[in-house]
Amino acid sequence: MRCAQNLALHELLGTNAKVASSQSNPFVGLSGMVxxxxxxxxxxxxxxxQVRIPKKGCTFVFTYEGRKTKVEGAQIAFRSEDRTKKARMKPFKNAKRR
Known part of the structure; x- marks a missing residue:
């Protein structure tokens, strides 16, 4: 089930995102829908x-169901279908278990 704690493991399309930090200054502060x-x-x-932003080197803040989740771009630098497959196999190190 998709929730704020495990958002990095799921599909990101349709979520609101903001670039919290980036190695490239023009991206910092950009926000919008993925x-x-x-x-x-x-x-x-x-x-x-539409603005294309590199995942690596950026930190994103995703808003889902009113809750904000900070995610390092390197954690989500996979194809979305591969990331969701990995979620079924093992949790990411920052994912909280319930």
């Missing part, structure tokens, strides 16, 4: 335009 995802990038729709 409309596309590849192995190495997220595409955010922000202010009527």
């Amino acid at each position: 409309v596309d995802e590849t192995k190495n990038t997220l595409v955010l729709e922000t202010q009527g335009r």
Whole structure:
């Protein structure tokens, strides 16, 4: 089940995201809805335009069901279908178990 604690293990499309920090300053502070995802990038729709942001080197804050979750881009630098398969096999080190 997708919740704020294990959001990094699930599909990110449709969630709201903000770039909290980045090795590339122009991305810091950008926020919007995730409309596309590849192995190495997220595409955010922000202010009527789409911005492609590299996952590695960035820290994202995702908002899901009113709760904010901070995720390092390197933790989600997989194809979304591979990440969800890994979630079934073993939890990420930062995922909380219930």
